[in-house]
Amino acid sequence: MMQESGTETKSNGSAIQNGSSGGNHLLECGSLREGRSNGEAPAVDVGAADLAHVQQQQALQVARQLLLQQQQQQQVSGLKSPKRNDKQPALQVPVSVAMMTPQVITPQQMQQILQQQVLSPQQLQVLLQQQQALMLQQQQLQEFYKKQQEQLQLQLLQQQHAGKQPKEQQQVATQQLAFQQQLLQMQQLQQQHLLSLQRQGLLTIQPGQPALPLQPLAQGMIPAELQQLWKEVTSAHTAEETTGNNHSSLDLTTTCVSSSAPSKTSLIMNPHASTNGQLSVHTPKRESLSHEEHSHSHPLYGHGVCKWPGCEAVCEDFQSFLKHLNSEHALDDRSTAQCRVQMQVVQQLELQLAKDKERLQAMMTHLHVKSTEPKAAPQPLNLVSSVTLSKSASEASPQSLPHTPTTPTAPITPVTQGPSVITTTSMHTVGPIRRRYSDKYNVPISSADIAQNQEFYKNAEVRPPFTYASLIRQAILESPEKQLTLNEIYNWFTRMFAYFRRNAATWKGAIRTNLSLHKCFIRVEDEFGSFWTVDDEEFKRGRHIQRGRPRKYCPDENFDELVAHNPSLIKNMQSSHAYCTPLNAALQASMAENSIPLYTTASMGNPTLGNLASAIREELNGAMEHTNSNESDSSPGRSPMQAVHPVHVKEEPLDPEEAEGPLSLVTTANHSPDFDHDRDYEDEPVNEDME
DNA sequence: GGCTTACTAAACAGTA
DNA sequence: GTACTGTTTAGTAAGC
Incomplete structure (x- = not known):
């Protein structure tokens, strides 16, 4: 080179x-x-x-x-x-x-x-x-x-x-x-x-x-x-000059004063048109008309500027532009090269457009077929999309998409359809959007869901058509350790969505509320602070901490009780495995008691705490079910879950009767709603948990 | 119309 | 005292 x-x-x-x-x-x-x-x-x-x-x-x-x-x-x-x-x-x-x-x-x-x-x-x-x-x-x-x-x-x-x-x-x-x-x-x-x-x-x-x-x-x-x-x-x-003598040959390219055209082009200069010492161009009516006629038609000319890529020469009128075009952008190596570059640009754009068109067509086809299909029986619960169509999107373009792509009666909807239903009109819709929920059961959005429109959400202040819970879960699962602090969740929201760079007080509060309200989000503490993990299975169940109930746990009130029943709790809480260790101990005790195959240490060390917790909970559900059937009146203090739930794992709110008294927490651990209604949560409404 | 769910706002408490 | 975090409650809106 x-x-x-x-x-x-x-x-x-x-x-x-x-x-x-x-x-x-x-x-x-x-x-x-x-x-x-x-x-x-x-x-x-x-x-x-x-x-x-x-x-x-x-x-x-x-x-x-x-x-x-x-x-x-x-x-x-x-x-x-x-x-x-x-x-x-x-x-x-x-x-x-x-x-x-x-x-x-x-x-x-x-x-x-x-x-x-x-x-x-x-x-x-x-x-x-x-x-x-x-x-x-x-x-x-x-x-x-x-x-x-x-x-x-x-x-x-x-x-x-x-x-x-x-x-x-x-x-x-x-x-x-x-x-x-x-x-x-x-x-x-x-x-x-x-x-x-x-x-x-x-x-x-x-x-x-x-x-x-x-x-x-x-x-x-x-x-x-x-x-x-x-x-x-x-x-x-x-x-x-009016005498028409040698001035007649004074072909001055006044356009070249303001353009890069060579002096080959010629225009008769109008000395009266000069203002402020600047030469201006006399534009006869004929030329003005020509300008108006052609400025809209010639793609290389607009607003008095040559639109040739990289040129932007000012041409006062269309005649000047034509002269400029013929002289400056004649057929030569430079123009040819520029033309090739422009061809490349156009090809790239066409390619992108074709891809987007294809994607849109596939979406439309898919949704149209779905909407015209006979209503099928409800699908397996965990296959129904929890990704919701924003109201703005559905209202803004009612013809563009079927109105109920995520209705419960619709066939299985891949979750990837959720974010793809964005329309151009919805792109400009900002503000509180009530979502339409197809089912009370959640299906996690995949990384591809957000990734598909990642750039879009990053730049456009469009509210993502996902629930807070879905987004929080996604943020946590995207993290290497599958755990995030609250602040990291905030950062993920602002990083991924332009929408959440505004009204921080609102959505941050919503995040906190969701973290507390959803059972799937598990708060874990260690010596560095607290962070949140997600229980995916619980997320799919979509259960919430019920309202109107006493607080699910009051560490200060019950801490002494807990310690009294489980002295190892303090040590475990201070360890870096504050979550796993007591859980492990409790689980092993429970499993030993119920003859359940032990989890290996390796499985307990799995960083995906959510899955771990879920698996443990599943096992414990069965175990406790078995235990409760045997000893429904078992003492709370003997429950292994007491070491887990009060500090690290959320508990469902207590029944009013059970919530009374300082031992309510322990009672809750023993009669954990998980244990009570997990046995039939797929068949019965979640609300029955609290009944 | 009732129920459920999600969102929002607010209050409150604990902690750094 | 302040900011942040976490929990809970109440009201509202939308969908079923």
């Missing part, structure tokens, strides 16, 4: 030395060719390192080019001393060439380059030095132009007083012509170079900035005074 860069630089240098303004084009084309040196279109997914490398190479090329141009300019400047009052137009052309390129880097643009850190410090220093030297040169040139203009004005005054002499008049007109051409040339070259830099990524034009071509005028080396001078000159000769 370095060799290629060197080659390109050399060609650029030769082009510049030939006095051609197309050097920038060569540089740019070279860069483009470099990007597809193998004859391929530029890769869309260039790696960051490759991109940085290419940018650095381009920056080097620019620096070299600037250096060459400066050398050339210095030579020319030596020939053209500002002190000379030579008014011969022929000598002004090199001056314009000399002024062109380095001036395109305004201080702001230089700062941009600095910020982008594309150039090395040495290169930047060279550029800065060049810039400073050229600033001085520019000032000298400005003085020169001012003097020249003053002389022109003097001559005009003399002509007005002494009568018009055709020869002098012609001379003045010639001077004006040369002056204006020079001005335009400088602007064009500036714009071309700036455009080149922009396309190479060395400059970025901020959206708020003025249009690209105007910037060098405002900030570059050509001050507004020059244009003001020209305005004065042309105003003085307004009457003469």
Whole structure:
């Protein structure tokens, strides 16, 4: 690549030395060719390192080019001393060439380059030095132009007083012509170079900035005074211009003042249209109509700006745009390369669109088939989706989707359908959304459910169509240890959903409420604090801590009792396995008592505490069922669960009678609702737990 | 209309 | 005293 860069630089240098303004084009084309040196279109997914490398190479090329141009300019400047009052137009052309390129880097643009850190410090220093030297040169040139203009004005005054002499008049007109051409040339070259830099990524034009071509005028080396001078000159000769003499050949591309079009295009300048020293373009009605007619039709033109990728040249009217298009975006290597890049972009977008369309079609088909299917018998409980369709989604686009995709009578609904029912209208719906629950039984949402629309939820403030419980569970299960602190759950919500970056007080409270309310969430404590795990089986059951009941546990009130019945509890609580260890001991005791096969130590050490707790609970349910059948009046203090539930595992609220007295907790442990109603929870409503 | 469920808000207590 | 965490209750809305 370095060799290629060197080659390109050399060609650029030769082009510049030939006095051609197309050097920038060569540089740019070279860069483009470099990007597809193998004859391929530029890769869309260039790696960051490759991109940085290419940018650095381009920056080097620019620096070299600037250096060459400066050398050339210095030579020319030596020939053209500002002190000379030579008014011969022929000598002004090199001056314009000399002024062109380095001036395109305004201080702001230089700062941009600095910020982008594309150039090395040495290169930047060279550029800065060049810039400073050229600033001085520019000032000298400005003085020169001012003097020249003053002389022109003097001559005009003399002509007005002494009568018009055709020869002098012609001379003045010639001077004006040369002056204006020079001005335009400088602007064009500036714009071309700036455009080149922009396309190479060395400059970025901020959206708020003025249009690209105007910037060098405002900030570059050509001050507004020059244009003001020209305005004065042309105003003085307004009457003469109507004579139709040599001014008729004054084809000035005023569009090029504000665009990067070369001087080939021509427009008759309207001196009356100048305002504030800025040249403006005379737009006849015919052109305005043309603009209106075509601006809506031509995809490359809109809002007075050329829409060619990377161009954004300002074209005052459609005619200017057409000229600009034909001249600037003619069939050449650069345009071809840009066209290929655009083709790649379009292909990528089409590919993405096709995928999304396919996905949408599959969703629609699936849901439509489901909705038209005869209502089937209720499916297995754990297969009914708990993922709910947001009200906004269903209401906003009633035709787009069947209304009841998750009704209990619907066939099995993969949970992945939940988040995929987002519509464009629902994307903009923010606010409290009541959810429609198909069943009281929960089915966990999978990672794919959220992952499918992960980016969407991350960026769009759309309330996810999942319950808090589902999201909390997902957050916990996504964690490596399958356990999260409350704050980590908060962070997961804010990280995954843009919606939860607002109204924190609301949803955080909801999370806490859900954590406390749902039996599936198990709070575990260790010496580092408390964290939450999830019992997946319990989650699928979807049971809640019942309301209107006394607190399920009061550690302070019952702690002494607990310790009295189980002295090992304190030690176990302080251990890092505060959850597993007492549970293990209790479980083993219980299983030994009930002749249940022991869990191995390895299984107890499984980090998935939720599954562990679930499995243990299942076993204990059976065990306690058996135990209760044998000794329904067993003493609470002898229950192994007393060491587990009060501190680490939630208990269902107590019956009012049982809740009374300091031993209520122990009583609860003995008559845990789990044990009471787990035996038939699949057949009976959950509420019967508390009856 | 009743029941269930989820959401929200609030109160309260414990803890750091 | 404050903020955070955890629990509980009450009210509301929506779906069944």
